[in-house]
Amino acid sequence: MKKSMKKRLSLLLAGLLALAASTGCVGGAEAPVNNDTAPQTSTGADAGQNPEPTATAPEGAGTYKIGINYMTSASYVLVTLRDNSVKVIELLGSNALPIDDDANPEKIMQDIENMIASSCDGVIAWMLVDQMFDPLSELCERGKVPFVLNDKVPEDPATISNIKANPYFAGAIGPANAVYGESVAEYALAKGWKTVLILSGDAADPTDTPRILAFRAKFEAGGGIVLNEAHAASTADIQPTIDNALVAYPEPDFIYATGPDYSNASCDSLYGKGWKTKVLSSGLDSTSLERLADPDSPMDFLNGDNWVAGAFSAIILMNELDGNPLLDANGDKVWYTDIMPFGVPSAQYDLFKKFFIDEFMFTAEELSKMRTAVNPDFNYDVFMDVVKNYSLEERLKARYAEGKITKAEMDAAGIAVN
Amino acid sequence: MTRGVKAYMGDLVPLFTLLALTLFFSAATKGALLSAMNLNNILNQSIPPIIAGLGMMFVVAMGATDISTGVVVALASYFACMAVTAAGFWAAFPAAILAGLCTGLLIGVINTRFKVPSFMITLSFVISVRALVTLMLGIQTLQIAKPLRDLFNGWAVRLSVLAGLVLIVVYVFNYTPLGMYAKAIGENENAVKYTGINVSKVKIAAFAISGVMAAIAGVFTAARVGGVSTTLGTSFEMKVMMGLFIGGIPVSGGMGTKVSKLIAGCLMITLLESGLVLLNVSGAITQGVRGLVLLAAVYFARVVSLSIHNRAEAR
Amino acid sequence: MTSDIVLSVTGIDKHFGATHANRCITLTIKRGTVHGLAGENGSGKSTLASIISGIQAPDCGVMFKDGRHYTPETPLGANRQGVAMVVQELGVIGGLTAAQNLFLGKMKQFSRFGVVNVRRLLEAAHTAFAKWELPEVPLELPASAFSIEQRKMLELARALTNDPDVLVLDEISQVLSHDNRRVLYRFIDNFKAGGKTILMVTHDLEEMLAICDEISILRDGALVSTHDAADLDADKVKRLMIGREVSGHYYRMDAKADYSPDIVLKAEDFHVPGQIERVSFELHRGEILGVCGLSDAGIHELGTALFGLAEHRTGRLTYIPANTELKSAKDVVKTHGAYLSKDRDAYGLMLDADIHSNISLPNADRLSGALGFQNPRSLRALSEQAMKDYEIKSSGLEQHTRRLSGGNKQKVNLSRWLVKDLEYIILDCPTRGVDVGVKAYIYGILMELKRKGVGIILISDELPEAMGMSDRIMVLKDHRNAAVLNREADFSEERIVEVML
Amino acid sequence: MANIKALRQNPRVRAQFIIAAVLLSLFVAMHFVSGFKLLSPGNVKLLITQSVFPAFVSWGMMFIFTSGIVDLSVGANCILSANVGVLLAQYLGLGYPGLILGTVLAAVALEQLTIFCAVTLKIPSWIAGLGMALVMESATTVGLSAYLSGTNILWLDEYRALGTFPAMLAALILGAAVSMLISDRTAIGCNIRAVGGSPHVSGAMGIDAKRTVILGAVIGAAFFGIGSVFQVSYASKFIPVAGLGSLSTIFNPLAVVLLSGSFARYINTSVGVLVGSVLVTSIFNMLTLLGVPSGTWQQILLGAIVVTCGMISGVHTKGVVK
Incomplete structure (x- = not known):
C-alpha cells in the first residue's frame, strides 16, 4: 500500500519536473540565456560585451532577455499584442519572456517584479489602468531595468512627468483610442444611421471607455441616438447581454461593438433575425474580417492597427538596450499615442491575412534596419516616420516592392502602384 | 513517538513541503530564487494573501466559507482611496477597515440571523459587490499618492503591520476564547451552543475579522498597484483559500486550523509563481504547470503526514 | 438446520492498537432466545457485537451460523447470512427519506431498468413497520427531520427488512422513552415467538434480566460465563461484571426528601410553543428534582428551554439568590448553572478534538x-x-x-x-450509554453535589433512576406539569405511570 | 396509504402554489411594465434558449456536489470539452456525433481527472477543483493557440441544429425529467445522496462510496457536457478564459444550485434547478427590458435576489447552518 503510494508519488513528481523542465526549455531553447547568473545588465554597453552573440545579432547589437506582461492568454487582442512584441524580439535574435497576468491587476505588478528578479534586461509593460504606471516606473527604477509602455499610456500629467523623469524609461507608444470611436461614428453618420446599441465588456474598461466616449460625443453631436450601453460582466455573459439588449431595443440601425468578442456575438445574435441592423467594430481578427467580407453578414465596418504597438514598443526597447535610445530634438524619449487605425476593405482581406496574420507585418530585414546599432541612420525621426506611415496600404506596398506581391494582386486590392 | 510529538510533526508537514519546494526551485534556478531581490519579491507578494488568510482562517476554522475576500479588497481599497483624497493620508486604513468590517458584519448577520449558508451569501457578494465597485468607481482614476505608496511599500510599515497582525491573530486565535470557540464551532457547533456560548456572536465576529483583514490586505494591494481598479482582487479569494488548504488546514475547520499552516501555504503559492518565472516557464502553460504542482504539493503533504501518522500509530 | 444453536463463535480475538478488546471469546447462542451481553464499558461487548455484525473483522477466530461457516465481511454480508443489527455505528442518513433509508443498498428490488418504483417502495416501507407493529415514521420525510427515537425505530425497521434470524441490538433502549421501550419489548416477544434470536447489549441490568433468556458476561475482553437469566439477579451480574463484590444499591438509600428550603431556580409560566405548556416549578438548594414523562411529553425540551436555547420562549425563569432573570444560556452559565444534553455525541462533545x-x-x-x-x-x-x-x-x-x-x-x-463551583445543574439522562460502574460513580457525584447544596434537575427516561435519586419528581404530561410527587409519599412506579398516562 | 395521502397535502404543496403564484405574477407584472416585451414569443424563446446552459450545468453540479465533492473546475471543464467537441465536429469532420459525443466524453473524462485527484489521491475537493481548473484553462488556451491563427476562438459554423429553439426547449424539458428520474427514482441517485450524507453508513449498507462518487461524476459531467453542446450550438463558440476566469462562468449555475438546494423542502431539487435557471436568466432579461444598466446594477440586483431567496428559505431552517 505504502510502496505503491510512494511509487505513484514519485512518478507524479517526476512527470511534473519533466514538464516544468521542458516548458522551461521552450522559453530559452533558441538561445541560451546568458544573464542567468550575471547581475543586472541595464545598459547596452554591458550587454554589448555579451560573450556569445547569436548569429542574427550583428556587432554592437546585443541579445537580451525581455519580459513582456500580458493580461490574459484568453484574449486574441491581448495575445496578438504580446505576439507582436515577441516576434520582433525573436526576429532580432533576443529572447522574450512573456508572462500571463491571469487577468489580475495585482498579478501585473507581481509579474513585473518577477521579471526583474529573473534578470530580464528590459520590460515591455502593459498596465491595466492609469494609476499603475507610477508604481511600475518606481519598480523598474529600483530594479534598474529599462521599460517601455506598450499599448496603454497614462493620461495624468503628473504621472507622465514622473515617468519621463525616470532614467530607465525607454518610451511609450499606443493607439489613438479616441480615433477608433470617432471613425466609427463618422462612418455611421455618413451612412445616415441614427440609432445605436453599444456592446462592450467591463463597464470601466480603460481601452473601451475612451473609445465609447469619443464615439458618443461624435455620434450624438451628429444627431445620433445611443439606445443603450450594454456591458457584459464576463465572457460567458457576452451573448446573453446582447441578446437581451436586442429584445429591449429591437432593430437599431447598428451596433457598435468595441472588440472582436463583442462584434462576433452581435453578429451571432442578429443571425436569422432578418433585420437591417449592421455591426461596426474595432479589432482585426480573422473571424470578423471574414464576416466583413461576407455580404450576408451584418458586419459592416472594422478598423484597427493589428495591435502594432507591441512591435513598435519592442523596437524602442531594443534600441534603448543597445545604448542607442530614440530621442527627439529636445532629447526626449518616444511618447506617441496616435497610431492610426485602418480599415480592411474586402478586396484587401486576402493580402491582409497573408501578410498580417499568417506572416509578420515586418520582415526581419526591415526590423534589423530599425536598430541604430545595425543601421546608423536609424533615429527618432526615422522611427516616427515608420510609425506615422504605418497602415495596411503602406505595408502591402513594402511587400510589393520586395516582389512578394504581384502588380495584378495590388490592382485587385485596389492599391495604386506605379 | 508520543501523541504530542506526532501532532507536532503533523503541523510541520506543510513547512517540510515548503522547504522541499524551496530546495527544488533554488536548485533549478541555480540559486536565483533565493537572491535578496527575489526573497523581497516573495515576501512582498505573500503579504496580501497572508493578511487576508489570517482573517479568513477564523471563518474556515468554523467550517464556513468566505469567498467575498476578493471583492472586499476592491471595495475597501476604493474607500481607502476616496478617504485619502477627501480627508488625507491618515484615513486610508480606517476607511478600508470600516468597509471591511461592515461587509463582514453584514455577512455574519445574514448568516446567523437569517440562516443563509455562508457560501451562498458570499457568492452573491462576489457577484454584486464587484458590480457595486464598478458602479461607484466608473471611469475615474483613483490613485494612491506616492508618499502613501512609499509608506505602505516601505519595509518598516509592511513588516511591522504583517508581524503585528500575525502576532495579534496568533494571540486571538490561540490564547483567547474567541479563537477557541471558532475552532470548536468547526468541530461541533451544537456542542458549543450547548455549553452556553453565543454561537451567533462568535460567527459574526469571525466574519467581521475576515472582512477587516481582507480590507487591510486591500490597502496593501492598492498601494502595490497604485490605486483601485474595478478588477482589483479578482479571484484573490481563491488564492487565499489555496494558501489555507495547501498549508493543510482542513476544509471542515476545527482544531487543525493553524496560523503556521496558512503562512506556509501562502509562501508556497508565491514561491511557485515566482519560481516558474525564474525558470523561464512562460505564457499560458505556466498556469497549467502551476495547477499541477499545486496538486502534487498537496498530495505529497498528505502522503507524508499519513506516513507519520501510521508510524506513530504502529508504535 | 433444526439444531437449537443458531450462532456460535469460537476463539474470537481482536486488538485495537494496544487495546486487547476481545480475548479468545467462545460463545453459543440458542435459537429462539434473547441472549444478553453484559459487561462494563470497555469490556468488549460492543466489539463482539460489531464483529458478529460484520462491522469489524476479528483478528482470529471462527463463527458458525446454522452449522455453517459464518463469514460476514461487511454488515451487508451479515445481512445476507441472516444477521441484522441496530448498532451505534450505523445511524440513518439525514438527507434521505425514511423509505430510502429503509431500503438503502437494496433499491434494485424496486427497480426496473434502473428506475425505482416509488409506490412499491413506500408500500414495502409501510409493511416493514406494520409487520412488527413498530410506530411508523413519516416515510416521505427526510430523516434529518426525525427525533432520535424515530431514528432508532427506523434503524430497527431497516434491520428487519433483511428478515434476519438473528438480530443484534446494541444499546437500543438507551435512547427510547418509557412508552417506546414497551413497544420494543412487545416487538422482542413477537420476534422471539417466531423462533428468531436476538443478541442484546444493554447497560440497563433490570431490563436485561427482565427480557433475556440467557446472559453472557464479559470482563476485560474475555468471556466470564454464560448463565440462564433465571439464575441471576442484578447483584450477581454486577459482581460477575466487575469481578468483585459491589454494594447492592447504587441509588441513594434514604427514603426521605432532604433539601434546604432556599430556592435556587424558579420557573413561572414557562412556555415554548408546541413544546412546553406553562410549566412552573421551584428548585431548592441541595434538591434533586426528577423530571419524567412519556416520549413526547416534553421532558427533554424542558431541559433545552431552561438552558435558554429554545426559540420563542415566554414566561420567567429566575435565579433567586441574585434575583436575576435567566434569558439565555449565557445567563445560566454566568449564574453558575450548567446543562448536560441527552445526546452527548451530537450536542455535548467535540468528538474529533x-x-x-x-x-x-x-x-x-x-x-x-x-x-x-x-x-x-x-x-x-x-x-x-x-x-x-x-x-x-x-x-x-x-x-x-x-x-x-x-x-x-x-x-x-x-x-x-x-x-x-456550580449553584445548579440540569442533567438530561446523564447515565445514558454508560456502564454500571460509571453509573454508580455518577450517582455518587450527584449525591456529593447535593451535599454541597447544588440544585439538580434530573431529567430521566428511566423511572427507577428518577425514583432512586430524586427528592421530588415533576411528571410532565402533554407538555404540562401534571404533578409534582414527593419522595416520602408518592414514589412508586404505579403512581408515576398513572400520572404520566 | 392514508398516511401517504395526508403527506401529499402537506405545507409543501401549499408552498409550491405560493412560489408558482409569486413567480407567475412577477412575470405577468413585468410583462406589462416592460411594454409587453417580456412574454412576447420571441423573448420567451430567448429566455428558454438562454436557460439551457445554466440549467444543465446546475443539474450536473447537483449530482457532483451532492456526493460530497465541491468541484470548482466545472466551468473550465465546460469550456475545454465544448471546444474539443467543436474541433472534432468541424475540423476533423466528425459532424454531429463528434460534437455531441466528443463534448460529453471529454467532459466526463476531465471530470474523472478531478475526481481522481479528490477521491483517489484524497486531495480536498476544493483544491482539486481549483488546481484542475488552472490546468484545464491552460490546456484550452494552449491547445487552441496551436490550432488557430488570426483568432483565439474556435467557431462552430455548421452542425448548429441543436442551437435552435425547438431543440433547446426539448432539451430543457427532457433534462429536467432525466435529472428528476436519476436523482429521485434510481438507486444511483439515492446512493449519491447516501454517500454524501454518510460514507460510513452507506458503505455498511453495501454501497461502494468510491464507485458511487465516480458514477455521480459521470452523470454530472454528462449533464454539463450536454449543456455545453447546446451552448456551443446556440452561441456558435465557447470563448476560452484564463486566470480562473472560468469560475465566473459557473457563478450563475452555482447560485441556481444553492437556491434549489435551499428550497428543496418545497420543490424537488431538479425542478428547482429548472425554475432557478429560468429565473436567473430572466432577471437579466427583465432588467435589461426595464432599462437597468447591465454589468453593474443587474449584477447588484442578482446578488440581492440570491441572498433574499436564501433568507426566505432560511426562515424555517433549524440546526446548524455553515
Whole structure:
C-alpha cells in the first residue's frame, strides 16, 4: 500500500519536473540565456560585451532577455499584442519572456517584479489602468531595468512627468483610442444611421471607455441616438447581454461593438433575425474580417492597427538596450499615442491575412534596419516616420516592392502602384 | 513517538513541503530564487494573501466559507482611496477597515440571523459587490499618492503591520476564547451552543475579522498597484483559500486550523509563481504547470503526514 | 438446520492498537432466545457485537451460523447470512427519506431498468413497520427531520427488512422513552415467538434480566460465563461484571426528601410553543428534582428551554439568590448553572478534538483575563485536575474523545462543568450509554453535589433512576406539569405511570 | 396509504402554489411594465434558449456536489470539452456525433481527472477543483493557440441544429425529467445522496462510496457536457478564459444550485434547478427590458435576489447552518 503510494508519488513528481523542465526549455531553447547568473545588465554597453552573440545579432547589437506582461492568454487582442512584441524580439535574435497576468491587476505588478528578479534586461509593460504606471516606473527604477509602455499610456500629467523623469524609461507608444470611436461614428453618420446599441465588456474598461466616449460625443453631436450601453460582466455573459439588449431595443440601425468578442456575438445574435441592423467594430481578427467580407453578414465596418504597438514598443526597447535610445530634438524619449487605425476593405482581406496574420507585418530585414546599432541612420525621426506611415496600404506596398506581391494582386486590392 | 510529538510533526508537514519546494526551485534556478531581490519579491507578494488568510482562517476554522475576500479588497481599497483624497493620508486604513468590517458584519448577520449558508451569501457578494465597485468607481482614476505608496511599500510599515497582525491573530486565535470557540464551532457547533456560548456572536465576529483583514490586505494591494481598479482582487479569494488548504488546514475547520499552516501555504503559492518565472516557464502553460504542482504539493503533504501518522500509530 | 444453536463463535480475538478488546471469546447462542451481553464499558461487548455484525473483522477466530461457516465481511454480508443489527455505528442518513433509508443498498428490488418504483417502495416501507407493529415514521420525510427515537425505530425497521434470524441490538433502549421501550419489548416477544434470536447489549441490568433468556458476561475482553437469566439477579451480574463484590444499591438509600428550603431556580409560566405548556416549578438548594414523562411529553425540551436555547420562549425563569432573570444560556452559565444534553455525541462533545479542548470549552471564558488572555498553563492545569478528580481513563489529554468509551466520554462531559463551583445543574439522562460502574460513580457525584447544596434537575427516561435519586419528581404530561410527587409519599412506579398516562 | 395521502397535502404543496403564484405574477407584472416585451414569443424563446446552459450545468453540479465533492473546475471543464467537441465536429469532420459525443466524453473524462485527484489521491475537493481548473484553462488556451491563427476562438459554423429553439426547449424539458428520474427514482441517485450524507453508513449498507462518487461524476459531467453542446450550438463558440476566469462562468449555475438546494423542502431539487435557471436568466432579461444598466446594477440586483431567496428559505431552517 505504502510502496505503491510512494511509487505513484514519485512518478507524479517526476512527470511534473519533466514538464516544468521542458516548458522551461521552450522559453530559452533558441538561445541560451546568458544573464542567468550575471547581475543586472541595464545598459547596452554591458550587454554589448555579451560573450556569445547569436548569429542574427550583428556587432554592437546585443541579445537580451525581455519580459513582456500580458493580461490574459484568453484574449486574441491581448495575445496578438504580446505576439507582436515577441516576434520582433525573436526576429532580432533576443529572447522574450512573456508572462500571463491571469487577468489580475495585482498579478501585473507581481509579474513585473518577477521579471526583474529573473534578470530580464528590459520590460515591455502593459498596465491595466492609469494609476499603475507610477508604481511600475518606481519598480523598474529600483530594479534598474529599462521599460517601455506598450499599448496603454497614462493620461495624468503628473504621472507622465514622473515617468519621463525616470532614467530607465525607454518610451511609450499606443493607439489613438479616441480615433477608433470617432471613425466609427463618422462612418455611421455618413451612412445616415441614427440609432445605436453599444456592446462592450467591463463597464470601466480603460481601452473601451475612451473609445465609447469619443464615439458618443461624435455620434450624438451628429444627431445620433445611443439606445443603450450594454456591458457584459464576463465572457460567458457576452451573448446573453446582447441578446437581451436586442429584445429591449429591437432593430437599431447598428451596433457598435468595441472588440472582436463583442462584434462576433452581435453578429451571432442578429443571425436569422432578418433585420437591417449592421455591426461596426474595432479589432482585426480573422473571424470578423471574414464576416466583413461576407455580404450576408451584418458586419459592416472594422478598423484597427493589428495591435502594432507591441512591435513598435519592442523596437524602442531594443534600441534603448543597445545604448542607442530614440530621442527627439529636445532629447526626449518616444511618447506617441496616435497610431492610426485602418480599415480592411474586402478586396484587401486576402493580402491582409497573408501578410498580417499568417506572416509578420515586418520582415526581419526591415526590423534589423530599425536598430541604430545595425543601421546608423536609424533615429527618432526615422522611427516616427515608420510609425506615422504605418497602415495596411503602406505595408502591402513594402511587400510589393520586395516582389512578394504581384502588380495584378495590388490592382485587385485596389492599391495604386506605379 | 508520543501523541504530542506526532501532532507536532503533523503541523510541520506543510513547512517540510515548503522547504522541499524551496530546495527544488533554488536548485533549478541555480540559486536565483533565493537572491535578496527575489526573497523581497516573495515576501512582498505573500503579504496580501497572508493578511487576508489570517482573517479568513477564523471563518474556515468554523467550517464556513468566505469567498467575498476578493471583492472586499476592491471595495475597501476604493474607500481607502476616496478617504485619502477627501480627508488625507491618515484615513486610508480606517476607511478600508470600516468597509471591511461592515461587509463582514453584514455577512455574519445574514448568516446567523437569517440562516443563509455562508457560501451562498458570499457568492452573491462576489457577484454584486464587484458590480457595486464598478458602479461607484466608473471611469475615474483613483490613485494612491506616492508618499502613501512609499509608506505602505516601505519595509518598516509592511513588516511591522504583517508581524503585528500575525502576532495579534496568533494571540486571538490561540490564547483567547474567541479563537477557541471558532475552532470548536468547526468541530461541533451544537456542542458549543450547548455549553452556553453565543454561537451567533462568535460567527459574526469571525466574519467581521475576515472582512477587516481582507480590507487591510486591500490597502496593501492598492498601494502595490497604485490605486483601485474595478478588477482589483479578482479571484484573490481563491488564492487565499489555496494558501489555507495547501498549508493543510482542513476544509471542515476545527482544531487543525493553524496560523503556521496558512503562512506556509501562502509562501508556497508565491514561491511557485515566482519560481516558474525564474525558470523561464512562460505564457499560458505556466498556469497549467502551476495547477499541477499545486496538486502534487498537496498530495505529497498528505502522503507524508499519513506516513507519520501510521508510524506513530504502529508504535 | 433444526439444531437449537443458531450462532456460535469460537476463539474470537481482536486488538485495537494496544487495546486487547476481545480475548479468545467462545460463545453459543440458542435459537429462539434473547441472549444478553453484559459487561462494563470497555469490556468488549460492543466489539463482539460489531464483529458478529460484520462491522469489524476479528483478528482470529471462527463463527458458525446454522452449522455453517459464518463469514460476514461487511454488515451487508451479515445481512445476507441472516444477521441484522441496530448498532451505534450505523445511524440513518439525514438527507434521505425514511423509505430510502429503509431500503438503502437494496433499491434494485424496486427497480426496473434502473428506475425505482416509488409506490412499491413506500408500500414495502409501510409493511416493514406494520409487520412488527413498530410506530411508523413519516416515510416521505427526510430523516434529518426525525427525533432520535424515530431514528432508532427506523434503524430497527431497516434491520428487519433483511428478515434476519438473528438480530443484534446494541444499546437500543438507551435512547427510547418509557412508552417506546414497551413497544420494543412487545416487538422482542413477537420476534422471539417466531423462533428468531436476538443478541442484546444493554447497560440497563433490570431490563436485561427482565427480557433475556440467557446472559453472557464479559470482563476485560474475555468471556466470564454464560448463565440462564433465571439464575441471576442484578447483584450477581454486577459482581460477575466487575469481578468483585459491589454494594447492592447504587441509588441513594434514604427514603426521605432532604433539601434546604432556599430556592435556587424558579420557573413561572414557562412556555415554548408546541413544546412546553406553562410549566412552573421551584428548585431548592441541595434538591434533586426528577423530571419524567412519556416520549413526547416534553421532558427533554424542558431541559433545552431552561438552558435558554429554545426559540420563542415566554414566561420567567429566575435565579433567586441574585434575583436575576435567566434569558439565555449565557445567563445560566454566568449564574453558575450548567446543562448536560441527552445526546452527548451530537450536542455535548467535540468528538474529533482532544480531551483538553473539550474540557476547556465551557471554562475558556471564565479563565480568560485582560484582553481575553487565556493562560495555556492554567487551562491545562484545569484539564489535568478534571481528569484526575473524575478518574477519566485515557492515554492523556491529547487523546481524541471519539476513542474513549461511553463512560469516559460522559465523565469528560460532566467534569468540565463540575470543575467550577456550580449553584445548579440540569442533567438530561446523564447515565445514558454508560456502564454500571460509571453509573454508580455518577450517582455518587450527584449525591456529593447535593451535599454541597447544588440544585439538580434530573431529567430521566428511566423511572427507577428518577425514583432512586430524586427528592421530588415533576411528571410532565402533554407538555404540562401534571404533578409534582414527593419522595416520602408518592414514589412508586404505579403512581408515576398513572400520572404520566 | 392514508398516511401517504395526508403527506401529499402537506405545507409543501401549499408552498409550491405560493412560489408558482409569486413567480407567475412577477412575470405577468413585468410583462406589462416592460411594454409587453417580456412574454412576447420571441423573448420567451430567448429566455428558454438562454436557460439551457445554466440549467444543465446546475443539474450536473447537483449530482457532483451532492456526493460530497465541491468541484470548482466545472466551468473550465465546460469550456475545454465544448471546444474539443467543436474541433472534432468541424475540423476533423466528425459532424454531429463528434460534437455531441466528443463534448460529453471529454467532459466526463476531465471530470474523472478531478475526481481522481479528490477521491483517489484524497486531495480536498476544493483544491482539486481549483488546481484542475488552472490546468484545464491552460490546456484550452494552449491547445487552441496551436490550432488557430488570426483568432483565439474556435467557431462552430455548421452542425448548429441543436442551437435552435425547438431543440433547446426539448432539451430543457427532457433534462429536467432525466435529472428528476436519476436523482429521485434510481438507486444511483439515492446512493449519491447516501454517500454524501454518510460514507460510513452507506458503505455498511453495501454501497461502494468510491464507485458511487465516480458514477455521480459521470452523470454530472454528462449533464454539463450536454449543456455545453447546446451552448456551443446556440452561441456558435465557447470563448476560452484564463486566470480562473472560468469560475465566473459557473457563478450563475452555482447560485441556481444553492437556491434549489435551499428550497428543496418545497420543490424537488431538479425542478428547482429548472425554475432557478429560468429565473436567473430572466432577471437579466427583465432588467435589461426595464432599462437597468447591465454589468453593474443587474449584477447588484442578482446578488440581492440570491441572498433574499436564501433568507426566505432560511426562515424555517433549524440546526446548524455553515
